[in-house]
Amino acid sequence: MKQQFSDAFIAALLTGLLTIPIIGTQLVTEGITLTLAWDGWKVMTAMAIVFVVRLLTPQISQAMQGVKKASSKLPSINFAEHQTILITIVIVFAFIWPFFSSRGAIDIATLTLIYIMLGLGLNIVVGFAGLLDLGYVAFYAVGAYTYALLSQYYGLSFWVCLPISGLLAAIFGFLLGFPVLRLRGDYLAIVTLGFGEIIRLVLNNWDSLTGGPDGITSIPKPTLFGLEFSRRAQEGNVPFHEFMGIDYSGTYKVIFLYILALILVLITLYVINRLVRMPVGRAWEALRENEIACRSLGLNPTIIKLSAFTLGATFAGFAGAFFAARQGFINPESFTFIESAIILAIVVLGGMGSQLGVILAAIAMTVLPELAREFDQYRMLIFGLVMILMMIWRPQGLLPAHRPKIELRS
Amino acid sequence: MKILLHVENLGMRFGGLVAVDDVSFTMHAHQIMAVIGPNGAGKTTAFNCISGFYTPTQGRVELSGKCISDLPGHDIARLGLVRTFQNIRLFNNMTVTENLLVAQHCNVNTGLLAGLFKTPDFRKKEKQAMEKTAYWLEQVGLLEFANRQADTLAYGQQRRLEIARCMVTSPKLLLLDEPAAGLNPNETADLDQLIMRLRDDHGVSILLIEHDMSLVMGISDKIVVLDQGCNIASGTPAEIRENPDVIRAYLGEE
Amino acid sequence: MSDTLLQFIQQIINGLTLGSIYALIAIGYTMVYGIIGMINFAHGEIYMIGAYIGVIVITALSMIGITTVPIVLLITLLAAILVTSAYGWTIERVAYRPLRKSNRLALLITAIGMSIFLQNYMQIAQGANDVALRPLISGGWRFGEEEGFQIYLSYMQVIIAVSTVAFMTGLTLFIGKSQLGRACRACAEDQKMAGLLGINTNRVISLTFVIGAALAAVAGVLVGMYYGVVNAYIGFLAGVKAFTAAVLGGIGSIPGAMLGGIVLGLSESFASAYLSTEYKDVVAFALLVLVLLFRPTGLLGKPDVEKV
Numbered sequence: 001m002k003q004q005f006s007d008a009f010i011a012a013l014l015t016g017l018l019t020i021p022i023i024g025t026q027l028v029t030e031g032i033t034l035t036l037a038w039d040g041w042k043v044m045t046a047m048a049i050v051f052v053v054r055l056l057t058p059q060i061s062q063a064m065q066g067v068k069k070a071s072s073k074l075p076s077i078n079f080a081e082h083q084t085i086l087i088t089i090v091i092v093f094a095f096i097w098p099f100f101s102s103r104g105a106i107d108i109a110t111l112t113l114i115y116i117m118l119g120l121g122l123n124i125v126v127g128f129a130g131l132l133d134l135g136y137v138a139f140y141a142v143g144a145y146t147y148a149l150l151s152q153y154y155g156l157s158f159w160v161c162l163p164i165s166g167l168l169a170a171i172f173g174f175l176l177g178f179p180v181l182r183l184r185g186d187y188l189a190i191v192t193l194g195f196g197e198i199i200r201l202v203l204n205n206w207d208s209l210t211g212g213p214d215g216i217t218s219i220p221k222p223t224l225f226g227l228e229f230s231r232r233a234q235e236g237n238v239p240f241h242e243f244m245g246i247d248y249s250g251t252y253k254v255i256f257l258y259i260l261a262l263i264l265v266l267i268t269l270y271v272i273n274r275l276v277r278m279p280v281g282r283a284w285e286a287l288r289e290n291e292i293a294c295r296s297l298g299l300n301p302t303i304i305k306l307s308a309f310t311l312g313a314t315f316a317g318f319a320g321a322f323f324a325a326r327q328g329f330i331n332p333e334s335f336t337f338i339e340s341a342i343i344l345a346i347v348v349l350g351g352m353g354s355q356l357g358v359i360l361a362a363i364a365m366t367v368l369p370e371l372a373r374e375f376d377q378y379r380m381l382i383f384g385l386v387m388i389l390m391m392i393w394r395p396q397g398l399l400p401a402h403r404p405k406i407e408l409r410s
Numbered sequence: 411m412k413i414l415l416h417v418e419n420l421g422m423r424f425g426g427l428v429a430v431d432d433v434s435f436t437m438h439a440h441q442i443m444a445v446i447g448p449n450g451a452g453k454t455t456a457f458n459c460i461s462g463f464y465t466p467t468q469g470r471v472e473l474s475g476k477c478i479s480d481l482p483g484h485d486i487a488r489l490g491l492v493r494t495f496q497n498i499r500l501f502n503n504m505t506v507t508e509n510l511l512v513a514q515h516c517n518v519n520t521g522l523l524a525g526l527f528k529t530p531d532f533r534k535k536e537k538q539a540m541e542k543t544a545y546w547l548e549q550v551g552l553l554e555f556a557n558r559q560a561d562t563l564a565y566g567q568q569r570r571l572e573i574a575r576c577m578v579t580s581p582k583l584l585l586l587d588e589p590a591a592g593l594n595p596n597e598t599a600d601l602d603q604l605i606m607r608l609r610d611d612h613g614v615s616i617l618l619i620e621h622d623m624s625l626v627m628g629i630s631d632k633i634v635v636l637d638q639g640c641n642i643a644s645g646t647p648a649e650i651r652e653n654p655d656v657i658r659a660y661l662g663e664e
Numbered sequence: 665m666s667d668t669l670l671q672f673i674q675q676i677i678n679g680l681t682l683g684s685i686y687a688l689i690a691i692g693y694t695m696v697y698g699i700i701g702m703i704n705f706a707h708g709e710i711y712m713i714g715a716y717i718g719v720i721v722i723t724a725l726s727m728i729g730i731t732t733v734p735i736v737l738l739i740t741l742l743a744a745i746l747v748t749s750a751y752g753w754t755i756e757r758v759a760y761r762p763l764r765k766s767n768r769l770a771l772l773i774t775a776i777g778m779s780i781f782l783q784n785y786m787q788i789a790q791g792a793n794d795v796a797l798r799p800l801i802s803g804g805w806r807f808g809e810e811e812g813f814q815i816y817l818s819y820m821q822v823i824i825a826v827s828t829v830a831f832m833t834g835l836t837l838f839i840g841k842s843q844l845g846r847a848c849r850a851c852a853e854d855q856k857m858a859g860l861l862g863i864n865t866n867r868v869i870s871l872t873f874v875i876g877a878a879l880a881a882v883a884g885v886l887v888g889m890y891y892g893v894v895n896a897y898i899g900f901l902a903g904v905k906a907f908t909a910a911v912l913g914g915i916g917s918i919p920g921a922m923l924g925g926i927v928l929g930l931s932e933s934f935a936s937a938y939l940s941t942e943y944k945d946v947v948a949f950a951l952l953v954l955v956l957l958f959r960p961t962g963l964l965g966k967p968d969v970e971k972v
Contacts, residue, residue, distance in 0.1 A: 017750050021720050021743075022713070023789050034797060036723050132769060179957050185768045186703050190907065191956045194949040197904070201949070205942045271526060278525035279511075279518045286501045286512040293499040296461065297513045297579060298487035307522075337900070341776050348773050381784040387777025392762050395770045408507040408544060408556040 008054035015050040019043045064393070094262055098255045106254045110326065112366040113261035114319055119346040119358040120268050121315030126344065127353035127401065128281065129308030130288035131181065132189035134340050135196025138176070139169040139313040141203060141335035143320025148216040148330055149209070158222035162321050169317025170310045177309035181302055196340055204332040215331025219324050221253065222260060229253035257326050264322060268315055272355060276404065280307055285403070338380075345383070349390050351397025360398055411438040414474060414583055414615050415460070415491075421468030422452070422459050429455040430466070431639035437583075437632075442609055442616045444626045446650075447636035448659060453619045454496060456636065457585055460617075461493045462486040473583065488516060490582035494572045494589060496619075502561035506552060506571055509560050510543040513575045539578075546574040550604065566597040570604070577608065584608065586618040590625050598625055605629055627651070635659065667813040674815050675933045681821045681890070683929020684828035688883035689906035690913070690921035691835065692752075692876025698852040698916035699872050702760070702768075705775035708903020709782035710752055710877045714884025715894045716786065717744040719797045722889075733801060737823075744881040752877025753870055761866070779899070786896040794895045797888055820890045827886060831879060832922055839918065848872060852916065901945065905932075908952040914965030923963060 024043040025036045053060065098106045118140060125133045143165040150156045150164065180191050203210045210216065221229060226237060229252055233239040240256075241248045275281045283304045287294050291301055324330050346365055351357030369379045390397075415437040422430040430452040437443050445453050459466040462483035471479045478486050501509050511518075518539050519525070524532040547553040550570040555563060563571060569589060576584055586605075590598045602625055608614045620626050626633065627647045635643040635650060637659040643650060650656055689711050696704045721740045730736060759778055763771050804818030839845040850858040851868045859865045887902075888894050905928060913924025931951060936944040955962065 014750060014754065017747060018754060021717050021747055022786065025720055025724070027716075027720060027723065027790055027795050029793075029795065032796075032798070034719075034723050034795070036720065036727060126769075132772065180953075183956060183960065186701075186772065187911075187956050187960055189772060190703065190911075191953055193904070194952045194956075198946055198949045198953070201943070201946050274526050279515050279520045280522070280525070282504075282508060282512050283515055283520075285504060285508075289501040289503060290499050292463070292483075293495070293501065294512070295463070295483040296487055296493050296495070296499075297575070298484050298492075298516045299512070300484045338780070341780065344776070345773070348769065352769075377788060378784075380780055381788060384777045384779070384781030384784060388759050388774050388781065391766070391770045391774040391777070392759070395763075395766060405505050405557070406508055406511060407505075408540065408547075 004055055004057070007057075008051045011054040012047040012051035015047045016043060019046045067393075091266065095259065098258050103251050103254050106251075106258050108366060108370055110254070110258045110261050112363055113258070113265050114323055114326075115343070115346060115362040115366055116359050117261075117265050117268055117315060117319040117322075118343045119350065119362045120265075120272060120355060121312045121319065122343050123312075123347050123350075123353065123355065123358050124272065124275070124315070125308050125312035126347050127358075128276070128288075129284040129305055131305055131308060132185055133192045133309070133312070134189045134337070134344065135176075135192035135194070135199075136312070136316060136343055137335045137337070137340040138196040138199040139173055139316035140320040140323070140339070141199055141332075142169045142172050142313075143317030144324040144330050144335075145203065145210060145216070145320075146317070147321040147324045148219050151220055152216055152218075158220065158321070158325050162318060165321035166314045166317040169320065170314040173310040173313025174306060176313075177306045178302075181305040181309060193337060193340070196335075196337060200332050200335050200337075203335070211331070213331060213333075215329055215333075217329040219328050219330065221257070221328070222325050224256060229256055261322060261326075264318060268318075269355060275311070277406070280304070282406075284308055342383070345387055349386070349397055351399040351401055353401030353403065354397065354399045357397050357399035357401070411440070412474070413437070414439045414441070415617065416472040416475075417456075417460065417469070418472075419469040420456060420459055420466055420471065422455050422464055423467050429639055430459065430636075432469070433634075433636065433639070433641045434469075435634045435641065435644055437615060437617060439582075439615055440609060440613060441631045442605065442618070442629050443632045443634065444630040445617065445619050445634050445636060446621070446623075446626055447642075450638070451636040452639040453636055454587055455639075457493065457587055457619060461491060461585055487579065487581075490580075491585065492576040492579055492581045492583075493585035494569075494576060494587055496587045496591070498565075498568050498572055500560045500568055500572060500575075503559065505557050505559055506547065506563070507540075507543055507556045509571060509575050510546060510578050511539055513578045514539045514542065516579070542578050546578050549577070549607075550574045566593050569593065569601075573604065573608075577612070577614070581614060583615045583617065586616060586620075588619055588621065590620055590622040598622060601625070602629055670808055670813045670815050671937070674813075675937045676930065677815065677817055677821060679930035679933030680926065681824050681929070682933055683909075683926040684824050685883045685887055685902075685925075686906050686909040686928050687922045687925025688828055688831065688879045689902060690910040690925050691832075691879045691918060692873075693907050694910040694913070694915055694918060694921040695848075695852075695872045695876050697910070699848070699855070699869055700760075700764070702771050703775065703907070704760075704873075704876075705772065705903070706755060706778035706782055707876065707880060708899035708901075708906070709779050709786075710748055710755075710899075711880040711884045711887075711902055711906075712786065712894070712896065712899030713751055713782070714744045714748040714877075714881030715888040715898065716790065716795075716884070717747050717881065718885030718888040719795055719894055722797065722800060736800060740885055741882060744885045745878045748881035748884070749874045749877045752873045752880075756870055756873040761869075779903075783896050783899065790896065792896065794893050797892050797894070799892055800889055820886075824886050824890060827882060831882060835875065835879070835918065844868075844871065904952070905948045908948050908955070910962075911952065911960070912955050912962055914962030917962070917964045920962055920964040927963075 020043050023046065024040060025038055028035050028037050098109070122133065122136050125131050125136070146165040146168045147158065147161040150161045176195050180188060183191060204213055206212070224240065227240040227243050228237050229240050239248070240252055283294070283299055286299070287301055287304050294301060342365065346361045347358055350361030369376065413436055418434050420430055420433040421428070433456055445456065447453055455464065458464040460471050462478065462481050462485065466479055469479065470477060473486070473489055473491055476489070478489065501512060504512070518535040519532040521532070544553065547556055550573060552567060552571055552574065555567065560568070560571065573586070573589070590601055593601060605616055606629055609616060630647055633644065633647055633650045634641060635656050642655045642659060643653045645653070689707070692707045692710065693704060696702060718740050721743045722736060725731070725736050725739060755778060759774050760771065763774055801819050801823065804816055804821070806814045806816055808814035839848055847858070847863045847868050848871065850863060851865055855865055906925070909924035909928040910921045911924070912927055913920025913922065928948060928951065932944050932947050935947040
């Protein structure tokens, strides 16, 4: 008991040392003079909290063990028997839901769908092929700017640009991946980070092409067979509400975008589910397990990694084009390293290789901050903290992957 | 008989250390050849050079007349030279079946669209791969474990799995790195039989590194002896048994 | 002495100054990677904390009337080293040590999370805006004729160079000659063996983080004084650049970090002067990518062979 007391005391002192300058004092700029304001209470509170926590460490630790045991019993959910029915219900619900919801909620849902798509795409790279990619946002940016620029300079519609965005992102993925994928783990992560930043810096500085920091505005929304979702359509086009004979409502546009995003996500899910059952999916897993064995069997690691990298990039490209269409304007600020970190967090915290985990994590990442609007200032702080804590307490993620195994039937 | 593998003046040095020093030998088709020697003789290093995991610093390796010394491991595997490893390298978290399916990667339809839309060709090739998997699992006696995870198998079974995995690639030359290590006499006798069957029934040539002399003497057509990176003797098992240099290398000086 | 030559020399001066800062920060990356094979993503934030402490202490001292330069400098450096090392120590102890046995990705995620946490911690505590510090030391020497280009060597630049040399020498002596230094080297070579031989590896690892943090603190204080501006986000860019320097010189090698820092500083300075200022950050990233692609072991590193 005495040992714990002194441990807690030392921890509190350390906390004091850490917090006195940073939290205790505050730099205040009045005009051109810089002064220091002092707030002892915050320091005291911090020290007190640490003292108490450290003192109660054994009890907390026991509680944590209990939580850990409980959470390790959490699914690897095996819904196998009722899988098809459940999935159908969920999909039908997802399609119907927006017609009974508020505009704001649908908007957030659409944003969530974008992150789901990004998470699923990065999951291919990180979760399946085991490649640490910290520059995924670069492909997202390529997709977005492709649509923005093509529509600005050539007036091409969203539907034409969507596949082009994906293709261009794939090409970037191939070009970036080719020299880089033979690097091991950490180095690959840093190189991809470097590439991501280079692309952002180029987008930020190449004013003549990309508009620099101001970005590109007036990006048109997608149309439904030529029907626009605005109050008044452009020359020669008919607005959706006129065609349907109903009053204009901004909600239609929002619902349309949501449905579009939902379809894109469903396509993504289908493709990924096929991929893991195909030779290339098996190769990704084998490569992660034992690269040397793969080489000894004739598998070319670079090509296999490239396939994952390129496919992941393609999905980011699609997501980027959609993002540009939904926002109406883009600038390099939307494509910083933090975005890559967020998407990576979604994949890792959701459970690498697990689609359902990624979906849940993406929902948590977008919906929770909305629910706790007052804490907006602390959003990123909590995000960083969650990343740290998850790795300590549950590194396998919320829902560790439950890989479908191919069976030999006699 | 055709020359299958021709190794000429093979040398491998790591900085100042010479691991393999001017090793030469020739192997014919349908032969079983063993490479023996004390520990540290450079046997696995030579294997790594031949199979493309190291690039030899000197010398030349030819497979059926084609020079392979500067090719990477996966290209050499596609040419028909596959190998096993001293410390078994299975895909531990994949099933036995999946291990063999991955090995047939080069023979199935890996096209993206073919797989996404399950074209007839895709399905046919997958089916063929499954059949081959079943065949080879039966050959090595592991059919009942087909859907078990690879790392749940017993040690001896894992070794057999590694060999089966090599065989589904329809190789011409199989390099086995200490296949009998850790096996009991019964398992070694089974391995003996298996290797002979591979040569006799499936036309594969085998080059193996081994310490188990009974196995080596029993099945080899020819033996090459390495000591401290050099080739100190080669010949039939009978010749090697009598060779004074070999005896000295294993037992030391008088 | 022509103007072009003088401008060139000016760029060298600027480059060496910049390079010294990068070298100081790079040491932290290289030592940590050398001993536990981890890229401490949050190291840039440690530097940022050091910079803030510098500004805070200088401000505090000026508020109580202490303005004599050498004293202020000494106290600031000591305070920054003390607090920043405490942060470095705590971060390792709390976030990294529990993950010692985990895979690479988990450590990377934690480090990224720590980096994000620290950035926002500082932003919430001190505000998101830039903080401007009145220069403590200003002025310098000018060389050259009145009409032509004049080389300007500021006192601050000299202090940075001298401090860097002093701390680097101190570190090299410590690592090379002292018993603890030997322990550090042993752990970097073979941690398991060092542990078996009785070296307290946990303590050595903590020490590595502390040393790295201390040097980053020095860099932070000096940068705050040199540029006169700090904010919560200077850590990211400086961190990536310092990491580039570490890799460039050969990750795991202390002389490598110093060399890499100088090379990077000079490259950036020349690029900024002769190419374009906007793309100068691209230089660092491009250099990073090129080094990792073509010579990942760096200038002073040794290539390692894969064991099959």
